[in-house]
Structures are given as C-alpha cells and as structure tokens.
Amino acid sequence: MEIQLNVRITETKTSIEMSxxxxxxxxxxxxxxxxxxxPAVYILLKDNTVISIGKSETGTFQNELDFNKIITIAPSWDIELDYLMQQLTTDAIENGIQLIAPSQLETKIPASYQKTVxxxxxxxLFILEKFGYPLKQKEEPKKEKAKPAKxxxxxxKEVSQIEFFIDxxxxxxxxxxxxxxxxxxxAGATxxxxxxxxxxxSLGFSAKMGQRIREDHKDKVKNNRTTEDIILKSVNEVGLFLYFGGTNSWLELIDANGKTLNEWTVV
Known part of the structure; x- marks a missing residue:
C-alpha cells in the first residue's frame, strides 16, 4: 500500500492530511x-496504549477518562463517522485491546457501503501503524515459504526470560x-x-517516527549509546528506536543459539 500524505509536526501536535x-x-x-x-472519530491513549474509541462533535473535547494523547480522524464527506468508529472498535477488540467503555456496536453497515468504509x-490503520500507533498486532510473513495464513x-512467559541480541x-x-x-x-545499546x-x-515516515521515539527517551541516550534500560512498547518500536526501521525486526532479534524472535513466537 502506498499513500501520499502532507504532514505537519510540532512539539504537541502531528497533523496528517491524506491526499x-x-x-x-x-x-x-x-x-x-x-x-x-x-466532527471526528477519536482514539484515546494512556502511555501510548489505546484505552477508548469514540466520536466527538466540533468544539472543546471533553472526556472523563485519564488519557495523555488523542488521535482524531476527520474523514472525507462520504465516510460516516458511526460506521468508521464501529469498524475501528471492532478491530481493536478482536485484536486484544481492552477498551474502557467500548462503543455499543449496534449500527448495521449497509452491504453496499461495507467496502468503502x-x-x-x-x-x-496503515498510516497509524507507520506512525507508531497500531490498533492491532503487526502481522509479519513467516520466514519459510509463504503460506495462505499470515x-x-x-x-x-518462557520467551520473556530470553535475551535477544541485535547487530x-x-x-x-x-x-x-x-x-x-x-x-x-x-542499557549500553548502540x-x-x-x-x-x-x-x-527528505526523511521518510519511519525515520520521523524513530526520531520521535528517541526524543521521548533522550535523557537516557548519550553519544549514541543508551545509559539506562529503556521500555518500548513493541518489536517495531525497538527497530525504529535503534535503526529507524527499514527491515523486519522480528528477524533481527536473535538469541544466543541463533534462533530469531520470530521463530520463538510465530503462530
């Protein structure tokens, strides 16, 4: 998939205009x-974790939930907000995201409109994932010859105890x-x-996202080496932080015996 975007980034706001x-x-x-x-569909995040999806009208946004980041999606005129909100909520729930007070999915999307929305x-979702905000677990192709299933x-718990090395x-x-x-x-990563x-x-999207992640942890990096342990939210984010992505990071994390993280965890 290839999408042309016009992006403006400030310290507190990133605006992404679709073509x-x-x-x-x-x-x-x-x-x-x-x-x-x-009016827009919104996604609320707390510490970069999605916690709620909903719809808001024009004006001052108000919500009682504790969140520190909001993503708003204001689509073109032919996209109904209720339908878009429903599909985003369904995707999030089906992929294991625990939403607080998820929207009631009662609106039936007409068959003739299903493909459009x-x-x-x-x-x-493709754009949000490239900017580091996936609503679902990233699916990667298996290492062996491609099969119908992704x-x-x-x-x-076994995997959580294994050190993986990146070079x-x-x-x-x-x-x-x-x-x-x-x-x-x-700590000590180069x-x-x-x-x-x-x-x-120019900088690509992965490079920009990598710079944003590094900015979040700049107090723990000196002379291109990390001085403390750093917590990141995904394998993709590790790749963006270390080397600005550009490769399948599931294959770049390798244990002491030469087994990749992909081999340990792929299902």
Whole structure:
C-alpha cells in the first residue's frame, strides 16, 4: 500500500492530511483544552496504549477518562463517522485491546457501503501503524515459504526470560520481550547515528517516527549509546528506536543459539 500524505509536526501536535481531500488524522498531546474544528472519530491513549474509541462533535473535547494523547480522524464527506468508529472498535477488540467503555456496536453497515468504509479504515490503520500507533498486532510473513495464513506472534512467559541480541544497521543491543506489551532494551545499546534519507533527501515516515521515539527517551541516550534500560512498547518500536526501521525486526532479534524472535513466537 502506498499513500501520499502532507504532514505537519510540532512539539504537541502531528497533523496528517491524506491526499485527494480524503480526510485528516491528528495526533495531539493532552495538555489541557483540546479544540476540534470538525466532527471526528477519536482514539484515546494512556502511555501510548489505546484505552477508548469514540466520536466527538466540533468544539472543546471533553472526556472523563485519564488519557495523555488523542488521535482524531476527520474523514472525507462520504465516510460516516458511526460506521468508521464501529469498524475501528471492532478491530481493536478482536485484536486484544481492552477498551474502557467500548462503543455499543449496534449500527448495521449497509452491504453496499461495507467496502468503502473498510477500505478507508484499512488506510487509516496503515498510516497509524507507520506512525507508531497500531490498533492491532503487526502481522509479519513467516520466514519459510509463504503460506495462505499470515504470521502472528504470541508472547509467553518462557520467551520473556530470553535475551535477544541485535547487530544490524550500525546498531547493537540486547532486548527482552519481558511483558506482553513491553520490550525492555538494556542499557549500553548502540543506536544508529543518523536516519536514512529518501532519494530526494527528505526523511521518510519511519525515520520521523524513530526520531520521535528517541526524543521521548533522550535523557537516557548519550553519544549514541543508551545509559539506562529503556521500555518500548513493541518489536517495531525497538527497530525504529535503534535503526529507524527499514527491515523486519522480528528477524533481527536473535538469541544466543541463533534462533530469531520470530521463530520463538510465530503462530
């Protein structure tokens, strides 16, 4: 999938305009009053974990939940907010995200409209994942010859005790998948100094996301080495932090016996 975007980033807000007037995705740090200039579907996050999905009208956003980040999706005119909210909520629940007070999924999407809203929802999820906010566990192809089923990865207590080593793209590190939704990157990791650039000299989305993650942990990095243990939320985020992505990180984490994290966890 390839999508053209116009992105504006400030310290507290990332605005993503989709091409062809297809809508806007906005990622906002919760610093007090949040004003919405148009109706939108919202996703609330607490410490980068999705906790709620809903719909809001224009004006000052109000919600009693404790959250520190909000993602708003204001789609094009032909996308019904109720249908989009329903599909996002269904996807989140089916992929193990525990929502607080999830929306009542009572609205039936007409068969003639199903493809339109599903296509739009998939594009939104693709963009959010590339910016580091997946609503579902990333599916990776299996290492062996492709089969009809796509790969998923399962965390286990056994895996949580195993150290995995990374040595790729000017980075070296030791990491553990120590909790279901947390990766522990041990102190002393070497990170790639400079992000790779596109052919036109600009930063790609993975590079920008890697820089944002590094900014969140800049107090624990000195001279491109980590000075403390760092908690990241996914294998994908480990790759973005260490070497700005660009490769299948499930295959880059390898134990002392040469077995990849993908081999340990793929189902």
């Amino acid at each position: 062809n007037n297809y809508g806007t995705i906005t990622i906002i740090e919760n610093s007090g009053n949040i004003a919405l200039d148009q 599903t296509t739009y929802k998939d594009e939104v 790969a998923r990865h399962k965390w286990t 790729t793209r000017d980075s070296k590190a030791t990491a553990l998948w120590h909790k279901r939704n947390e990766m522990l990157l041990k 990170i790639m100094a400079n992000p790779p650039l596109n052919k036109d000299g």
